[in-house]
Amino acid sequence: MSAMIKQPTNSGTGDRAIANEVQEAVGEKKPMTIYRVITNEYFLYCVSTVTFLLVWQVIGQSDMFKGALASPVQVVLRFDRMLTDTLAGLTLWGHIWASTSRVLIGFALASAFAIPIGLFMALNPYVDAIIKPVFDIFKPMPPIAWVSIAILWFGIGEPSKIFIIVIGTFVPCLLNAYTGIRLIEPELYDVVKVLGGNRRDEIIQVSFPASFPAIFAGLQISLSNAWTCVLAAELVASRSGLGFIIVQGMKMSDTSLVIGGMVIIAIVAWTTSLLVIILEKLVCPWKRKLEGF
Amino acid sequence: MTDYLGRRNKIEVKNLTRRFGDLLVLDHINFTVAEGEFLAIVGPTGCGKTTFLNCLSKLIPTSEGDIYVDGEVANPKKHNLAFVFQEPTCLPWRTVRDNVAYGMEVKHFPKDRIEKKLNDILNMVGLADTANLFPNQVSASMMQRIAVSRAFAVDPDLLMMDEPYGQLDIKLRYYLEDELIKLWQTLKSTVLFVTHNIEEAVYVAERILVLSNKPTHIKAEVLVDLPRPRSLIDPKFVEIRKQVTELIRWW
Numbered sequence: 001m002s003a004m005i006k007q008p009t010n011s012g013t014g015d016r017a018i019a020n021e022v023q024e025a026v027g028e029k030k031p032m033t034i035y036r037v038i039t040n041e042y043f044l045y046c047v048s049t050v051t052f053l054l055v056w057q058v059i060g061q062s063d064m065f066k067g068a069l070a071s072p073v074q075v076v077l078r079f080d081r082m083l084t085d086t087l088a089g090l091t092l093w094g095h096i097w098a099s100t101s102r103v104l105i106g107f108a109l110a111s112a113f114a115i116p117i118g119l120f121m122a123l124n125p126y127v128d129a130i131i132k133p134v135f136d137i138f139k140p141m142p143p144i145a146w147v148s149i150a151i152l153w154f155g156i157g158e159p160s161k162i163f164i165i166v167i168g169t170f171v172p173c174l175l176n177a178y179t180g181i182r183l184i185e186p187e188l189y190d191v192v193k194v195l196g197g198n199r200r201d202e203i204i205q206v207s208f209p210a211s212f213p214a215i216f217a218g219l220q221i222s223l224s225n226a227w228t229c230v231l232a233a234e235l236v237a238s239r240s241g242l243g244f245i246i247v248q249g250m251k252m253s254d255t256s257l258v259i260g261g262m263v264i265i266a267i268v269a270w271t272t273s274l275l276v277i278i279l280e281k282l283v284c285p286w287k288r289k290l291e292g293f
Numbered sequence: 294m295t296d297y298l299g300r301r302n303k304i305e306v307k308n309l310t311r312r313f314g315d316l317l318v319l320d321h322i323n324f325t326v327a328e329g330e331f332l333a334i335v336g337p338t339g340c341g342k343t344t345f346l347n348c349l350s351k352l353i354p355t356s357e358g359d360i361y362v363d364g365e366v367a368n369p370k371k372h373n374l375a376f377v378f379q380e381p382t383c384l385p386w387r388t389v390r391d392n393v394a395y396g397m398e399v400k401h402f403p404k405d406r407i408e409k410k411l412n413d414i415l416n417m418v419g420l421a422d423t424a425n426l427f428p429n430q431v432s433a434s435m436m437q438r439i440a441v442s443r444a445f446a447v448d449p450d451l452l453m454m455d456e457p458y459g460q461l462d463i464k465l466r467y468y469l470e471d472e473l474i475k476l477w478q479t480l481k482s483t484v485l486f487v488t489h490n491i492e493e494a495v496y497v498a499e500r501i502l503v504l505s506n507k508p509t510h511i512k513a514e515v516l517v518d519l520p521r522p523r524s525l526i527d528p529k530f531v532e533i534r535k536q537v538t539e540l541i542r543w544w
Contacts, residue, residue, distance in 0.1 A: 187378055190352055191395075193369065194351070194352065194369055194374055195395075195399045196369040196371070196372075196374070197399040205395075205399075206384070209386040210386070286385050286429065
């Protein structure tokens with residue numbers, strides 16, 4: 001019976017042993033045609049981006065918004081000046097760093113506390129029963145609602161801004177760590193139990209690694225919340241940061257400064273989320289193929 | 294105590310009973326497994342096979358009776374029990390190699406012994422080429438082979454398998470059954486193989502226990518003294534298969 005089945009061969013094919021059915025993406029070579037070029041995903045990305053910028057430029061140059069919409073060229077020129085000129089004593093880089101450092105400090109503080117608490121809650125029913133009711137009171141509260149009380153408590157300095165970021169990032173960090181553990185397939189624990197592993201083996205070998213992907217998803221949400229929070233805090237009271245640039249632009253009716261500030265926030269926030277993705281790839285190498293990275 | 298081939302009794306199940314409230318699922322089950330024996334257990338669907346295995350593997354407590362390894366009550370922390378689940382249960386964050394090594398790590402085998410065993414088993418089951426891939430990069434059948442290898446790697450006192458190949462197509466199943474027999478013959482493990490596939494049971498086992506419907510007890514014992522490799526069309530094979538089928542049909 002076994003004669004009719006091909007045995008796996010060790011013919012030096014590395015990861016491609018056919019008998020072992022390794023799942024691999026196979027790219028097919030097709031000739032280049034105009035149809036293929038214009039239906040190419042990346043080509044269409046370029047088309048949509050360039051069209052958007054062109055339309056923006058045309059509208060910005062026209063008198064449609066009575067000068068309230070700066071064109072992309074004006075924004076770029078304005079920010080080219082910002083690289084050397086200072087606003088409230090800081091260049092553009094200074095303001096970027098002011099916001100980024102607040103985000104990073106708040107984000108790091110929140111995740112350092114929220115993730116362990118979330119893990120503890122999921123792993124221990126008593127901890128869960130004690131923390132959950134209080135957590136559920138704070139959970140639906142939008143972090144921006146804390147801005148006023150933060151300023152009353154901590155003044156308009158750095159601590160109030162970091163406090164708001166911590167509040168805004170805490171909830172998704174904790175929730176994801178919690179659900180990450182709760183959603184683990186019970187069979188994985190059975191594997192450890194049958195082999196004679198103890199609770200410690202279960203937690204270290206199964207709970208922690210299994211919850212990493214959910215924790216990283218939580219960190220991504222937290223990071224985007226952190227940027228929302230830092231902006232809110234800077235819009236209300238600040239002498240530095242990207243939110244401050246936007247407020248200054250508004251006060252001086254300088255739309256290129258406002259729009260530029262918005263664009264820079266998008267770029268910086270995207271860069272920080274990229275760092276989280278890179279960190280995830282380092283910590284969870286097994287997810288690589290699954291996500292198509 | 295020895296079996297018909299003169300082998301020592303390794304595993305003894307005495308009065309194994311399990312109730313869920315008023316529902317009696319397992320009704321005083323008694324049997325023994327000899328050292329190095331390949332025992333198959335077949336029974337109709339819903340006869341409590343999973344409960345039976347969960348009791349044997351100590352995942353759930355028994356209501357009465359117990360399982361004994363070398364005369365002592367089985368204890369996963371002390372004895373080497375291994376289990377291959379119906380669903381592939383690889384740890385997604387470990388490579389194929391580390392998944393196979395996992396059982397030995399939990400049991401604190403020395404490093405050099407783990408290395409040697411790993412190389413032997415990976416070569417035996419043809420996973421050496423894919424040792425450094427993660428489970429999500431290999432097929433479902435390979436994941437099950439990883440679980441089987443992991444179970445054999447700990448030199449188990451008793452290796453329990455819960456319909457491990459139930460979800461595979463027939464060609465792969467034949468291939469993996471041959472591989473299983475090869476592993477069992479080479480490593481001389483004691484195997485308890487639960488399946489609802491009668492042909493599979495007759496193909497792999499030395500002895501078959503037929504379970505009744507709920508409340509489950511052992512209805513019959515069938516010896517399969519056929520030479521290996523076995524042929525599915527050998528008249529003796531067909532006869533035993535028919536005999537077991539009849540036993541299951543007459544509840």
